[in-house]
Amino acid sequence: MSAGGGLTADGGPATRVRGALPAFHVSRATRLHLVVLVVSVLVVVALALVPEFTTVSVTRTMITLFGLVALAQMWNLLGGFAGLISVGQQAYIGIGAYGLWFFGDELHIHPFVSVFLAAGLAALIALPIAPLLFRLRGGYFAIGTWVFAVIIMIIVSNVQTTGGGSGKTVISAALLPINERIFGTYWIGLTVAVGSILLTWALLRSKRGLALTAIRDNTLAAQSSGVNVFTSKLIVYVVAAFGCGAMGAVVAMNLLRIQPAASFSINWTAFAIFIVVIGGFGSIEGPILGAIIYFALQQTLSQYGSTYFLLLGVLAVVMATKVPRGLWGLVTARWDIHLFPVRRGLVLESQPDAPAASEAPVPVEHATP
Amino acid sequence: MSFLELQDVSVFYGDFQALFTVSLSVEEGQTFAVIGANGAGKSTMLRTIAGLLRPRSGQILFEGEPIDHVSAHKRVGMGISMVPEGRRVFASLTVNENLQVGAYGGRKGDWTIESVYELFPLLKPLAKRQAASLSGGEQQALAIGRALMSNPRLVLLDEVSLGLAPVVIKRIYEVMVELPARGTTILVVEQDVQHVLTVADHVACFLEGRISLQGEPSELKSDEITAAYFGM
Amino acid sequence: MNWVNVAVQGILLGGLYALFAIGLALVFGVMRLVNLAHGDLGILAAFIALGFVRSGVGLPVAALLSILIMVGVGYVLQRGLLNFTLGTDDTRPIVVTFGLAIIIQNALLLKFSADEQGLNAGGLETSSIHVSKQVALGVYPLLVFILAVVLIAGVQLLLNRTKMGRAFRATSDDREAAELMGMNNRHIYALAMALSLGTVAIGGIALAVRTTFDPTAGSFNLIYAFEAVIMGGMGSLWGTLLGGVILGLAQTLGAQAFGSGWGILCGNVVFLIVLAFRPSGFFARTVTA
Numbered sequence: 001m002s003a004g005g006g007l008t009a010d011g012g013p014a015t016r017v018r019g020a021l022p023a024f025h026v027s028r029a030t031r032l033h034l035v036v037l038v039v040s041v042l043v044v045v046a047l048a049l050v051p052e053f054t055t056v057s058v059t060r061t062m063i064t065l066f067g068l069v070a071l072a073q074m075w076n077l078l079g080g081f082a083g084l085i086s087v088g089q090q091a092y093i094g095i096g097a098y099g100l101w102f103f104g105d106e107l108h109i110h111p112f113v114s115v116f117l118a119a120g121l122a123a124l125i126a127l128p129i130a131p132l133l134f135r136l137r138g139g140y141f142a143i144g145t146w147v148f149a150v151i152i153m154i155i156v157s158n159v160q161t162t163g164g165g166s167g168k169t170v171i172s173a174a175l176l177p178i179n180e181r182i183f184g185t186y187w188i189g190l191t192v193a194v195g196s197i198l199l200t201w202a203l204l205r206s207k208r209g210l211a212l213t214a215i216r217d218n219t220l221a222a223q224s225s226g227v228n229v230f231t232s233k234l235i236v237y238v239v240a241a242f243g244c245g246a247m248g249a250v251v252a253m254n255l256l257r258i259q260p261a262a263s264f265s266i267n268w269t270a271f272a273i274f275i276v277v278i279g280g281f282g283s284i285e286g287p288i289l290g291a292i293i294y295f296a297l298q299q300t301l302s303q304y305g306s307t308y309f310l311l312l313g314v315l316a317v318v319m320a321t322k323v324p325r326g327l328w329g330l331v332t333a334r335w336d337i338h339l340f341p342v343r344r345g346l347v348l349e350s351q352p353d354a355p356a357a358s359e360a361p362v363p364v365e366h367a368t369p
Numbered sequence: 370m371s372f373l374e375l376q377d378v379s380v381f382y383g384d385f386q387a388l389f390t391v392s393l394s395v396e397e398g399q400t401f402a403v404i405g406a407n408g409a410g411k412s413t414m415l416r417t418i419a420g421l422l423r424p425r426s427g428q429i430l431f432e433g434e435p436i437d438h439v440s441a442h443k444r445v446g447m448g449i450s451m452v453p454e455g456r457r458v459f460a461s462l463t464v465n466e467n468l469q470v471g472a473y474g475g476r477k478g479d480w481t482i483e484s485v486y487e488l489f490p491l492l493k494p495l496a497k498r499q500a501a502s503l504s505g506g507e508q509q510a511l512a513i514g515r516a517l518m519s520n521p522r523l524v525l526l527d528e529v530s531l532g533l534a535p536v537v538i539k540r541i542y543e544v545m546v547e548l549p550a551r552g553t554t555i556l557v558v559e560q561d562v563q564h565v566l567t568v569a570d571h572v573a574c575f576l577e578g579r580i581s582l583q584g585e586p587s588e589l590k591s592d593e594i595t596a597a598y599f600g601m
Numbered sequence: 602m603n604w605v606n607v608a609v610q611g612i613l614l615g616g617l618y619a620l621f622a623i624g625l626a627l628v629f630g631v632m633r634l635v636n637l638a639h640g641d642l643g644i645l646a647a648f649i650a651l652g653f654v655r656s657g658v659g660l661p662v663a664a665l666l667s668i669l670i671m672v673g674v675g676y677v678l679q680r681g682l683l684n685f686t687l688g689t690d691d692t693r694p695i696v697v698t699f700g701l702a703i704i705i706q707n708a709l710l711l712k713f714s715a716d717e718q719g720l721n722a723g724g725l726e727t728s729s730i731h732v733s734k735q736v737a738l739g740v741y742p743l744l745v746f747i748l749a750v751v752l753i754a755g756v757q758l759l760l761n762r763t764k765m766g767r768a769f770r771a772t773s774d775d776r777e778a779a780e781l782m783g784m785n786n787r788h789i790y791a792l793a794m795a796l797s798l799g800t801v802a803i804g805g806i807a808l809a810v811r812t813t814f815d816p817t818a819g820s821f822n823l824i825y826a827f828e829a830v831i832m833g834g835m836g837s838l839w840g841t842l843l844g845g846v847i848l849g850l851a852q853t854l855g856a857q858a859f860g861s862g863w864g865i866l867c868g869n870v871v872f873l874i875v876l877a878f879r880p881s882g883f884f885a886r887t888v889t890a
Contacts, residue, residue: 079692083691083692085691085692085695085696087637087695087699132873132876132877135876135877136831136876138633138635138691138695139629139634139635139636139637139691139694139695139698140635140827140831142635142637142695143635143637143823143824143827144876146820146824147824147827147828147869147872147873148873150821150824150869151866151869151870151873154862154863154865154866154869155866157862158860158862158863158866266820269699270699270703273696273699273700277696277700306707306710306711307707307711309703309707310703310704310707310708310711312703313700313701313702313703313704313707314700314704316696316697316699316700316703317682317697317700317701317704320686320693320696320697320700321682321685321686321693321697324690324693419781420780421777421780421781440780440785441780441781442780442781442782442783442784442785442786443783443785445781445782445783446783450781451781453777453778453781457775457777457778457781458778459770459771459774459775459778459779460774460775461770461773461774462767462770462771462774466767466770469764469767470767470768470771470779470782470784471782473764473767473768473782473783473784474782474783475783515782516781519782519783
């Protein structure tokens with residue numbers, strides 16, 4: 001081919017290639033990430049020490065925050081990364097709550113262990129439900145998830161063993177010595193929150209995670225590239241059920257009560273949506289930020305009842321239309337910071353005949369929508 | 370004043386630039402052909418004239434008036450009509466309904482459903498058939514007829530002979546001669562260079578988003594055209 | 602208890618559900634929007650009618666005013682807000698319409714409290730016709746069913762015979778080509794939403810006369826409407842009537858068989874079964890959603 005360009009098979013001009021491609025490797029971490037890691041560990045340790053130094057009331061309130069963080073991560077995992085917008089996660093939150101009661105009160109397993117068994121139960125139930133729901137798409141999938149939540153709630157409300165409409169007290173937890181219960185619930189709550197963040201992060205770093213991003217961005221293209229769409233969506237759905245189940249169990253242990261209207265309330269979905277709309281989703285940082293902000297709003301304003309909710313609704317609508325990526329989305333757009341190393345960067349290694357390559361990875365794919 | 374004029378029009382798809390300061394003029398009553406390889410920017414230009422895309426810079430003047438900020442549906446009312454690439458007939462509507470929808474813009478003129486059937490007799494027996502069940506050639510005829518129902522002054526034809534049977538192509542080319550005879554200006558994007566040059570009175574060749582050659586077919590040599598087409 | 606009577610009640614109940622379903626199906630058909638606030642908008646209409654009734658207006662006029670207001674609300678809502686949520690992203694319409702549902706519910710709670718309300722139709726709600734010794738048809742449910750049939754026929758006629766109907770169908774088939782025909786999609790979507798809210802207003806008011814309602818009643822009606830649409834098949838308005846009837850039957854027969862608390866559950870379970878075995882519903886015209 002001549003130096004001025006030639007022809008390729010489709011009649012377009014050929015691109016000029018000089019020699020081979022420069023040597024490179026794929027990397028995910030930068031120095032910033034190292035700093036973030038250290039700070040995160042310090043924060044978690046500090047949080048773990050909180051119950052020692054504050055009142056029971058504050059500790060119990062913090063558990064609410066952990067619940068919100070976990071909920072937001074799970075919702076985000078489903079919606080922001082797998083493109084499955086669910087308005088029915090309350091099904092699994094409720095299953096987690098009732099699971100705690102079941103394993104703790106009925107099977108006499110220690111409540112702290114029951115939390116995770118309840119989460120497992122939620123995941124198990126999610127397994128056959130997912131294929132059914134996946135037959136629906138988009139908005140209809142969303143309503144389908146809601147229908148499922150309503151079904152579970154009705155069943156639980158009408159069965160006397162589970163306490164019917166008035167619910168039950170989680171006796172096995174209530175009987176624990178108060179310090180053990182409070183501290184234990186707190187640490188389990190912290191574990192669930194941190195775990196949900198790590199789980200989401202791990203999933204996204206994996207090959208499965210790359211597949212998820214592809215599915216979210218363009219399902220048909222992903223499928224024709226060999227990505228198993230169904231399995232990937234199933235895994236995410238079940239993981240999210242597990243996370244929500246754990247969270248529901250923790251909340252139930254904190255409140256010591258399970259009740260259909262509360263445990264299966266659509267409000268959980270509302271909280272999740274508010275959080276990700278405010279904080280942003282499609283990233284790991286967004287829901288954390290959103291959860292913290294929402295928690296602050298909730299603690300100060302929820303006394304105003306319907307007015308508070310009404311304004312939240314307006315805020316959600318406004319933010320979803322004007323600031324669709326949420327507050328964290330604004331941050332990334334402005335400064336391109338990513339605290340959690342999920343994206344894969346290309347690191348160029350220096351060559352004898354080329355100038356020294358930079359060490360900072362150049363992102364090669366878009367991880368955020 | 371030209372009937373249609375593009376002045377230094379640049380069009381982007383996101384970050385990708387598809388048209389680079391393209392300028393051309395079309396006179397009323399002309400049959401203006403646009404040729405070029407795949408991806409050269411021909412359809413992009415047509416879609417920009419139709420209003421489905423907006424130029425990032427440059428101007429489009431229709432009868433001397435700038436229209437770059439006019440929405441696509443309003444341009445129909447001004448007399449610009451497009452037969453899009455891939456035909457894009459309304460699948461669930463019948464042939465008759467497709468034509469009725471073509472008149473949605475409400476422009477007055479000679480084109481009616483009956484006159485479209487006279488132009489394309491093959492469509493008449495298909496009047497009540499769902500457009501999805503038509504063959505490629507029948508759909509193409511329908512798409513052209515539908516575009517005419519808005520009584521346009523300028524018709525944009527995007528690759529209307531692609532993949533069709535020769536007998537249908539023949540009819541379409543006959544129509545391409547009849548329309549200007551009735552005073553309608555047509556801007557045709559075509560793959561079949563030889564064929565379109567037999568009906569065009571002006572041609573522009575696109576290459577990588579720019580016009581590489583313009584002129585009247587009678588004055589251009591075939592190896593000039595080939596060179597402009599392939600960028601040699 | 603007479604099973605035939607129960608079945609008849611279920612069928613007639615299906616008419617009410619169909620009234621809610623029409624608008625949901627229409628809006629999805631024209632612009633692929635699933636409006637999570639649909640049920641709440643129907644209840645809003647009921648409360649608007651209630652407001653008029655309380656200020657002294659008779660029910661028929663109050664209902665008419667409410668319907669007209671909702672038609673206007675639909676146009677403005679679509680043009681002013683929902684048009685901006687349409688596009689390639691699935692999340693935005695869901696989040697925004699969900700937010701809208703929350704706004705409506707809480708606004709109603711603030712204005713009207715959580716008390717159960719009712720609209721009085723002067724005895725019509727309780728009278729019945731005896732078709733035979735064992736079968737009695739409630740006059741009101743029968744009227745609602747007939748209303749559903751008439752409304753579906755009307756909307757279907759509009760879709761098939763009018764310029765606006767053709768515009769709806771054309772935009773649904775190919776929105777870009779529709780623009781090329783001179784159709785302003787933003788306007789057409791707004792017209793579709795206006796029509797949708799007009800029908801759901803009728804549904805909401807019909808519900809309000811039949812039974813008591815409160816600001817949170819919208820959610821369940823959204824679910825029933827949705828189930829009716831899915832079971833009936835996407836792309837078919839008559840299908841939503843069939844879907845509604847199946848749902849109504851499942852609910853009433855279920856309540857009769859297992860106790861009143863289980864009726865709703867039966868309806869939902871039947872829905873899941875239909876979803877499992879016939880995911881495109883019974884009357885689907887298009888295979889993909």
